[in-house]
Amino acid sequence: MTVKQFSRFVNLLILNGLMLFWQAPALAQGDDVSALCRQIANKLASVDLRDCLDVNLINTGAYSVENKPLVVKEYPPLPGRTPMGRVLLLGGIHGDEYSSISVVFKWLRILEEHHSGMFHWRVAPLVNPDGLLRGKSQRMNANGVDLNRNFPTPNWHVEAVNYWVNQTYRSPRRYPGPAPLSEPESLWLFKEIESFKPDVIVSVHAPHGVVDFDGPHEAPKRLGQLHLKLLGTYPGSLGNYAGLLKGMPVLTIELDRAGIMPTRYEIRDIWGDMIRWLRKNLNKNTVYSPQADQLPEAS
Numbered sequence: 001m002t003v004k005q006f007s008r009f010v011n012l013l014i015l016n017g018l019m020l021f022w023q024a025p026a027l028a029q030g031d032d033v034s035a036l037c038r039q040i041a042n043k044l045a046s047v048d049l050r051d052c053l054d055v056n057l058i059n060t061g062a063y064s065v066e067n068k069p070l071v072v073k074e075y076p077p078l079p080g081r082t083p084m085g086r087v088l089l090l091g092g093i094h095g096d097e098y099s100s101i102s103v104v105f106k107w108l109r110i111l112e113e114h115h116s117g118m119f120h121w122r123v124a125p126l127v128n129p130d131g132l133l134r135g136k137s138q139r140m141n142a143n144g145v146d147l148n149r150n151f152p153t154p155n156w157h158v159e160a161v162n163y164w165v166n167q168t169y170r171s172p173r174r175y176p177g178p179a180p181l182s183e184p185e186s187l188w189l190f191k192e193i194e195s196f197k198p199d200v201i202v203s204v205h206a207p208h209g210v211v212d213f214d215g216p217h218e219a220p221k222r223l224g225q226l227h228l229k230l231l232g233t234y235p236g237s238l239g240n241y242a243g244l245l246k247g248m249p250v251l252t253i254e255l256d257r258a259g260i261m262p263t264r265y266e267i268r269d270i271w272g273d274m275i276r277w278l279r280k281n282l283n284k285n286t287v288y289s290p291q292a293d294q295l296p297e298a299s
């Protein structure tokens with residue numbers, strides 16, 4: 001190799017290095033999701049690293065307070081079949097409700113194998129990654145805010161704050177935050193709802209062991225062994241915001257226990273009953289309108 005050839009070779013190496021450098025942001029996005037999967041699998045015995053990686057969760061470009069990616073998986077309409085509706089499925093809005101995250105990962109496995117195009121799904125298995133992925137998991141996000149009290153319901157500044165002070169005696173676990181949508185995670189979920197326009201939101205929680213429901217449609221009487229029990233609406237909650245204000249049904253599945261998984265039969269039965277309820281109640285022609293008359297009275 002002549003000196004000139006060698007010099008060309010070195011230049012080529014530098015150019016390649018620069019190109020790799022430019023590609024780094026695109027690569028980093030996948031790395032973010034892989035790292036998140038590793039952290040989830042380390043934390044939750046019932047979520048296998050392979051299962052999380054195989055789902056190919058998408059980094060939406062939004063991040064939690066502590067810079068964890070907020071991820072979704074979408075199961076879009078399939079050719080030749082008009083979906084009966086759009087379903088937004090959420091796990092882990094409260095970071096210490098482990099089973100709510102693990103169960104959504106189990107249902108993701110079902111969708112990975114059996115998505116038939118019956119519904120258009122968007123699934124966010126872990127809305128509050130910082131709450132889960134800390135030494136001692138917590139309900140709130142990294143700023144100590146209960147994300148499920150941070151949604152922009154009417155008169156939030158009076159209602160949510162009054163409720164927190166007078167009904168919860170300033171419980172740190174129920175702190176609604178300094179302002180509605182003050183948190184990156186709730187703002188992200190708000191935007192997801194705006195862009196995806198779900199016909200139904202299914203949000204998984206624990207450990208009340210019931211089915212709760214806000215908004216139009218007839219609530220399911222039972223999903224698996226979980227029976228309908230309306231827990232009431234709270235200022236700033238997702239059910240209050242989406243269910244009552246926006247007129248989108250919010251189905252809240254409260255699993256029995258936060259730290260112990262339901263049996264696999266129960267996980268399957270809840271899923272099956274939920275699909276039956278969705279089939280019965282969703283219709284692509286359904287139009288939802290805000291139901292301002294259903295807003296809760298000021299307290």
Ligand SMILES: [Zn+2]
Pocket residue numbers: 094097205206
């Ligand atoms: Zn919860």
